[in-house]
Amino acid sequence: MAGETSGEQQPLTIKNVGVLDMRKASAESFSRPTRFDDVGMLVYSPESRPLLAQAAMGDVGLTLEASTDAQLVQGEASISAASLEGRSTPLNLVVVGQVIVDADVTAEALAEGLGELAAIGVVICPERLGGMVQSKLAHHTGAVKTYRGGDRLRLINGKLVLDEALLRSLPDASQIVVVSSVEAREILPNDLISEKIESLEVMGGTVRCRGENAEAIEAVLDRSMGASVRAAPVGFIPVRRLRLNRMTLGMLPGRRVYCAETVIVCDDIEAEALQGTLEALVAEDLLICPARLQAPIGAVCKLADTKPIFHEGELWLIGTVETLRQSRFDFLTGTATLVVTGALQVDPEVEPATLYERLDAVHNFGAIRCTPDQEAALRARLEIDAGAFSETTESEEDEGSPGMQNIGVLTL
16 A cells, blocks of 8 residues: 555645635645645635535535635624725625624615625624625624614723723713623712613623622613623622732732632642631632642632632643643652643653653643543543543644644635
8 A cells, every 4th residue: 555655745734724715726726635624614715616626624614605805804893884985896704703883884885885794703783784784694603683773872892891980971871782791890889870871782791890780780781682790799809810829918909809710829828828818709710729728718718609629739720722741740849730721732742650640630621632541541530520532643643744734714
């Protein structure tokens, strides 16, 4: 078999690509055997469609046909009156993300200025244009959400930080539409909320506020958009993330603290300092703490209402995308506790015995990619299994074959 393939070009592998745009690809692009693997979305044109048959497909999430002149947008696309006016040809769009049609767009401008729209994500538009936007969608994966217009409309394309100064600047009975989320960090006058906001629409996001304002915000919130309210308990100071060490413990904004995300208690804190500084802690997400501080933390935090991890040895917290290599163990004294909330690739060179012997515990909330033998060792230490394991195969470890990988958007 090897003798039959000698002299042939090695196949080109294109893998781990978010968006592969081959609308303008030519026959020369496929002059050698080509394989697509782990591609989120593949976009092709009527002209390049025949080339698809020349490539081997493995794990391609979505294929989409679009014209070669369509604009490819990854992220958020805004369609405004200015973007549609004075065009010699209609605007064609392919959007991987959110599409927002602004309130100033007229039906006439949309009919004449927008050609075809393909969207992988939520499309948000004025209620009066909902039907026309639907008719423009050549392909859509997601939902179409509409909002009401008017002189009192405030469309916030992003996160809204709601404070008293902003509230007082609004017309009475304003209709607020927020595309992302709302955060009200300070305690606001409840009568001012009722006076200034007639309706608050949050497109599938979250309203974070103080407990003192929760009832007033609930009264004006339009829940048809999937929004929810997460309020700090009355009398508690909210913080987003909290890493408690000797320095930050003395800088807390108050003795009663509410944290919406992960709380990490560092090993340099003494139990006496913790008890003398912190009166109460509400940890809505993970609470990661050295095992020796379990009793003093339990005295100020209701452990039944959170997800506590009490660890021995070093803490290895993987919150993004990382590779665990043998050198990490070479510099480790004692054992470590591995907590994965992001994506972890275990280097195939790490021996399974090393994982078993040097890790005290494994808590997986994310994704771990490793060999089958490494997975067996990790599972032997697994205490929380709320994530996923996937296999690193021998073919993935072979670097002899040319290829392109780990690319957000690739155009052929």
